[in-house]
Amino acid sequence: MKILGILGSHRNDGATDMMLETVLSAVKAPNTTDMIYLEDYPFKPDQGDHKDPVLDELEAKMLESDVWVIAAPTYWGGLAGKMKDFFDCMRQRLVRFDHEGGTHPDRFKNKHYLSITDCYTGTFENWVTGVTDQSFRTIDKVMSAAGVIKIHELVLTNTWGMKALPENKKQACLKWGARLNTEQKRDDSTLKRYIELFFMVAVMALLTMGIQVGLRLVSTADFWWRYASFVVIFYVLLGCILHFFTVVKHRRR
Structure with missing residues (x-):
């Protein structure tokens, strides 16, 4: 089984990356991991019959993976622009459109995902106001349309100036990373x-x-x-x- 981390932040050494790396570190052989740092991929939306070769490369990585760990910070109460832009550019590939413009799951159906976000907001304020909720909703909406099944979500608050993960968050990331070692099955009950x-x-x-x-x-x-x-x-x-x-x-x- 292959687990793919998708990092949609401006930095590849910040709190979001630390959470993603910690989750992936708990994946053990014979399972394998790979990671995409979206800032390294100058993708553009497809234009008619002209397919963007960078999106082709990213799509291939996603197709060959069984589980995606989608990680992006929350900026201004919403999902970071890089990840949102990636979802927008991939929309023609993530789903199948019918003649009325309705979306249907396609090639990614029944894959699984775990979502990660973080914010500067304090723990209590985020608990009361739900600053990170919109980020999770955006991810969930895209994944649901694509037929990808949710495993869990992880959130980190108070990230301003953070140099290392709090121990409780580190353990949570390791726990859910370890759970990715077992084959994911759709819950039909x-x-x-x-x-x-x-x-x-x-x-x-x-x-x-x-x-x-x-x-x-x-x-x-x-x-x-x-x-x-x-x-x-x-x-x-x-x-x-x-x-x-x-x-x-x-x-x-």
Whole structure:
């Protein structure tokens, strides 16, 4: 298995690079790693039938890799321009367009990615305001359109003047780098888990309301109607909360 690091920052010796290098350092043989520093590649968007040879080279590296570690800092509350420019120039290659301009996953479908970003903002401020959220959303939107599956995301705050990674972040990078050594598999059990959750809610609600009836805390009138409505409403609310914390909300610390 091959893991490809893609660095989209102005410097190749800053905090973003330190995180990326640490993740890749945890990859062990027989797995291999490679890294692209986008500043070294003067790519341009394709013009009609004229394909940019630099993008050809980058695309080949991405195709031969199984996992991408996408690393770029957050500037002005958004993804660093170099990485964004790379995504923009690659858009015709990352996805397939239909006759109405809709996008569909193409050759990169079912590859995996881990995303990294960092910012000068303090930990508490980023946790409250979500400065780095937009960077992760941009990466996720592009990767989702391309059919690439997310593994995890790592964020580093307080990077102004940082010369070395904090120990906790270093260990987090090593942990997730080590996890890249195992073959990544698509998680197709989401629907199954939601069905299981529904039945757990239904059983617990039945037991709770049954106890309430036994203790004469509630009336038995319209019991099943109240039970069914409670299960549905509670399940929908719980599902929304779980979706927010597992999909929408990004790491901020």
